[in-house]
Amino acid sequence: MLKTVSMKSVLVSGAAALTIAGQAYAYEPARSAECIAPANPGGGWDFTCRSVGKVLTDLDYIKGNVQTVNMAGAGGGVAFAHTVSKRTTDESLIVAASTATTTRLAQGQFPGMNADQVKWVGTLGADYGVIAVGKDSKYTSLKQMMDALKGNPGAVKFAGGSASGGWDHLKVLITAKEANVENLPKIRYLAFSGGSEALVQVVGGHVDAFTGDISEVKGFMDSGDLRVLAVLSEERLAKPFDQIPTALEQGISSVAPNWRGFYVPGDASQESYDWWVNTIDELYQTQEWKDVMVKNGLMPFKKSGEEFTQFVKNQTLDIQILSKDIGLIK
Amino acid sequence: MGTIELLMQGFVVALSPESLMFALIGAILGTLIGALPGLGPANGVAILIPLAFSLGLSPTSSLILLTSVYAGAMYGGRISSILLNIPGDEPAMMTCLDGYPMALKGKAAEALATSAIASFIGSFIATIGLVILAPILAKFALKFGPSEYFALFALAFATLGGITGKNQFKTLIAAALGLMIATVGIDISSGVQRFTYNNLHLFEGVDFLIAIVGLFAISELFFFLEQHAGDGLKQVALNKLKLTAKDILYIMPASIRGALLGFVSGVLPGAGASLGSFVSYTLEKKYSDKGEFGKGDPRGVAAPEAGNNGAASGALVPMLTLGVPGSGTTAVLLAMLISLNVNPGPMLFEQSPDLVWGVIAALFVGNLVLLLLNIPMVGIFVKLLSIPPKYLMPIVTLVASVGIFSITGSAMDLYFMVGFGVLGYVLRKIEIPLVPVILGMLLGPEMEKNLRHALVLSDGDWSVLLNSGLSIGLWVVAAAGLILPIIVGPILRAKMKRPKDGLPD
Numbered sequence: 001m002l003k004t005v006s007m008k009s010v011l012v013s014g015a016a017a018l019t020i021a022g023q024a025y026a027y028e029p030a031r032s033a034e035c036i037a038p039a040n041p042g043g044g045w046d047f048t049c050r051s052v053g054k055v056l057t058d059l060d061y062i063k064g065n066v067q068t069v070n071m072a073g074a075g076g077g078v079a080f081a082h083t084v085s086k087r088t089t090d091e092s093l094i095v096a097a098s099t100a101t102t103t104r105l106a107q108g109q110f111p112g113m114n115a116d117q118v119k120w121v122g123t124l125g126a127d128y129g130v131i132a133v134g135k136d137s138k139y140t141s142l143k144q145m146m147d148a149l150k151g152n153p154g155a156v157k158f159a160g161g162s163a164s165g166g167w168d169h170l171k172v173l174i175t176a177k178e179a180n181v182e183n184l185p186k187i188r189y190l191a192f193s194g195g196s197e198a199l200v201q202v203v204g205g206h207v208d209a210f211t212g213d214i215s216e217v218k219g220f221m222d223s224g225d226l227r228v229l230a231v232l233s234e235e236r237l238a239k240p241f242d243q244i245p246t247a248l249e250q251g252i253s254s255v256a257p258n259w260r261g262f263y264v265p266g267d268a269s270q271e272s273y274d275w276w277v278n279t280i281d282e283l284y285q286t287q288e289w290k291d292v293m294v295k296n297g298l299m300p301f302k303k304s305g306e307e308f309t310q311f312v313k314n315q316t317l318d319i320q321i322l323s324k325d326i327g328l329i330k
Numbered sequence: 331m332g333t334i335e336l337l338m339q340g341f342v343v344a345l346s347p348e349s350l351m352f353a354l355i356g357a358i359l360g361t362l363i364g365a366l367p368g369l370g371p372a373n374g375v376a377i378l379i380p381l382a383f384s385l386g387l388s389p390t391s392s393l394i395l396l397t398s399v400y401a402g403a404m405y406g407g408r409i410s411s412i413l414l415n416i417p418g419d420e421p422a423m424m425t426c427l428d429g430y431p432m433a434l435k436g437k438a439a440e441a442l443a444t445s446a447i448a449s450f451i452g453s454f455i456a457t458i459g460l461v462i463l464a465p466i467l468a469k470f471a472l473k474f475g476p477s478e479y480f481a482l483f484a485l486a487f488a489t490l491g492g493i494t495g496k497n498q499f500k501t502l503i504a505a506a507l508g509l510m511i512a513t514v515g516i517d518i519s520s521g522v523q524r525f526t527y528n529n530l531h532l533f534e535g536v537d538f539l540i541a542i543v544g545l546f547a548i549s550e551l552f553f554f555l556e557q558h559a560g561d562g563l564k565q566v567a568l569n570k571l572k573l574t575a576k577d578i579l580y581i582m583p584a585s586i587r588g589a590l591l592g593f594v595s596g597v598l599p600g601a602g603a604s605l606g607s608f609v610s611y612t613l614e615k616k617y618s619d620k621g622e623f624g625k626g627d628p629r630g631v632a633a634p635e636a637g638n639n640g641a642a643s644g645a646l647v648p649m650l651t652l653g654v655p656g657s658g659t660t661a662v663l664l665a666m667l668i669s670l671n672v673n674p675g676p677m678l679f680e681q682s683p684d685l686v687w688g689v690i691a692a693l694f695v696g697n698l699v700l701l702l703l704n705i706p707m708v709g710i711f712v713k714l715l716s717i718p719p720k721y722l723m724p725i726v727t728l729v730a731s732v733g734i735f736s737i738t739g740s741a742m743d744l745y746f747m748v749g750f751g752v753l754g755y756v757l758r759k760i761e762i763p764l765v766p767v768i769l770g771m772l773l774g775p776e777m778e779k780n781l782r783h784a785l786v787l788s789d790g791d792w793s794v795l796l797n798s799g800l801s802i803g804l805w806v807v808a809a810a811g812l813i814l815p816i817i818v819g820p821i822l823r824a825k826m827k828r829p830k831d832g833l834p835d
Contacts, residue, residue, distance in 0.1 A: 040669055040670070040671065041383075041386070041670065041671075043671045069739050070736075070739055071739045071740065072534070072537075072740075073530060073531055073533065073534060073740065074530040074531070074533030074534055075516075075533065075534065077530045077533055078530050078531065078740065081530055107521075109523075109533070110530070111528050111530075154789070157786065157787060162518075163516055163517075163518035163519075163521050164518065164519055164520050164521035165521035166521065188786055188787075190476075190519075190783045190786060190787075191518040191519050191521075191779070192518075192779075193518070193673070193776075193779075194673045196673055196675070196677040196681065197673060197675060197677070199677065200471070200472060200675065200676055200677055201475065201476070203472060204472035204473065204474070204475065205475075206475030206476065206787070207783075207787065219680055219681060220680075328521055
């Protein structure tokens with residue numbers, strides 16, 4: 001589709017970016033870059049591409065523009081397949097990813113593909129998991145709820161916005177596993193087409209509990225219709241979420257960030273990979289990006305380069321084990 | 331915040347220059363599409379969805395554009411009914427009955443103006459109904475659990491054939507086809523892939539939009555290729571408009587009654603605009619039998635026009651509040667919203683008041699625009715009727731292809747689109763309606779999901795499906811919707827046919 005970048009032709013624009021990067025790289029970025037959002041316009045991946053693209057061009061990391069290309073299909077699988085088969089050496093391509101990507105990789109939902117086929121660049125924030133109940137629920141703490149599950153794994157029915165085995169479902173399983181609940185496959189999870197649909201069912205009193213992300217619950221939390229039992233982060237979140245206890249505080253070491261980040265093609269040169277890692281690192285520190293995070297409810301979550309690659313490997317492995325536990329995969 | 335306040339904020343959105351522009355473009359394009367024989371509002375919206383995508387419009391702008399197209403198509407449908415005696419779509423059929431005789435009497439301009447005014451009244455009253463009913467229903471929607479939703483979807487399917495539907499069996503085939511297509515892709519309740527054959531392009535199922543554009547827009551192209559219909563159609567000449575205040579007052583009661591009836595039938599899932607215009611016309615005829623209905627009575631033009639426009643706005647109520655489309659066109663709008671990651675339902679009113687109220691306010695604005703457009707400028711639209719389709723269809727095809735490609739950037743989707751175009755062509759040839767296919771695709775997975783959820787919640791006890799007054803009520807209406815047409819349908823259709831047979835050609 002797009003041209004592979006000729007390195008010599010971009011010396012001029014590259015020089016400018018290097019001054020900002022403040023470090024000498026053998027790789028110089030192309031005049032323009034492409035960001036694949038593996039979904040329709042309007043979703044999380046689309047947001048990741050568009051907001052990062054905008055900050056990258058505003059701050060002159062990329063001289064031309066960063067074009068967002070929507071490539072929906074198979075929950076990111078079409079874009080992943082495209083990257084590993086047709087764009088293996090494209091150095092001006094980044095692809096948006098999130099926990100949904102690792103989940104599907106772990107569960108073999110991108111047939112014949114795995115996490116090692118691409119290079120993982122870094123994250124730019126996360127949306128943390130929450131477990132919540134309606135205002136009339138008998139549960140007031142996560143511990144209480146988990147104790148009820150220990151007695152009977154079908155005691156609490158959860159509603160979430162992902163398919164069975166998806167991230168919202170896994171959050172419940174991770175938490176229950178940490179709380180030593182046995183018989184995980186017996187935990188009831190109702191899959192809805194989106195977080196808001198699931199929330200309405202919980203607020204309406206039809207389903208016991210909600211599993212989703214912090215950004216989804218603000219409206220009903222403010223109106224008092226929803227009680228958030230725990231946020232699945234390492235520390236308490238900043239205002240206005242500072243009243244919500246973490247699972248860790250309640251003795252359950254469940255942490256579930258839905259990170260937002262990027263990967264690049266697997267055969268892109270080491271130099272270009274280093275440039276992207278470094279650029280994403282610097283971008284994360286800028287005021288412009290901090291403003292984007294505040295405006296869109298993204299919480300701090302930073303991993304890049306080697307550390308991020310290791311994190312993706314671990315997360316994929318964890319999800320694989322969990323998925324086997326509940327019988328989703330063999 | 332009160333409804334009025336929200337509506338005022340909506341007007342702030344709707345009156346912004348950008349929104350006004352999209353409302354105006356939508357109104358003009360909609361009227362044009364509606365006026366072309368055979369192209370109804372569902373086709374109109376289907377053709378323009380890709381345009382909204384390729385322009386990269388925001389959800390609010392897209393919805394304003396497309397609801398204006400919807401409203402415009404309802405206005406435009408009457409032009410070919412009156413001048414050519416060919417309804418642009420099914421709801422416009424009733425307008426032929428008195429509109430064409432009026433035109434033959436040399437009162438074509440009056441008939442067009444009357445219908446424009448009645449359309450305005452119909453939309454206006456029904457939009458007020460939407461303002462009042464939608465927030466109430468949105469609150470009420472919290473009462474809808476899985477078993478209630480399941481009953482509601484059953485109701486939507488039961489009333490699909492509708493009273494005016496020609497062949498219940500073909501409707502059933504169409505709906506079943508839609509349901510079958512809907513099973514392709516990941517089953518969210520179990521996380522298992524169904525009928526995907528390890529092909530990545532099938533993992534998320536078949537995209538509604540591609541199916542819609544293929545079935546409606548591309549099949550239209552095939553029909554054109556077949557007919558070689560290069561020439562415009564013969565039409566009644568337009569006279570100079572003479573419309574007095576007295577004439578307008580004369581049609582007022584009929585319009586208001588039509589609007590209310592239309593609104594109610596629009597709100598019922600599955601029933602839609604055809605029922606609205608039909609009931610309005612027959613009741614108006616019964617109510618005032620001293621007129622000369624069937625021979626060019628202005629009230630016979632006003633009632634069905636108010637009725638079908640009323641139903642158009644009414645159908646937005648269940649679509650916005652419950653996510654259940656009340657008509658074919660709202661099904662298309664719903665598919666578009668889902669593709670823009672906007673989930674209609676009670677949360678929409680909580681989370682995107684700008685969008686909901688902006689669109690409602692835009693409906694008011696759009697209707698005013700349409701009224702202003704349609705009275706003085708009707709001559710221009712009439713001229714457009716004589717544009718040979720050979721110039722029009724390539725544009726339609728281009729817009730559709732570019733738009734579909736821009737959604738996913740995948741050539742595979744273009745093949746799918748053409749495939750659906752062929753399917754649409756075949757189905758139309760053997761007179762299987764297309765709207766139930768789309769509704770089957772949209773509602774099937776929801777219905778399945780809700781049934782399974784209900785059963786999980788009850789630990790497998792089927793009686794959960796009748797566990798509340800609300801779900802029992804919905805099942806009763808569903809049963810009535812299924813049985814009544816079989817008994818009443820033939821009688822009504824016989825009545826509908828009679829006045830039409832009496833028309834001179």
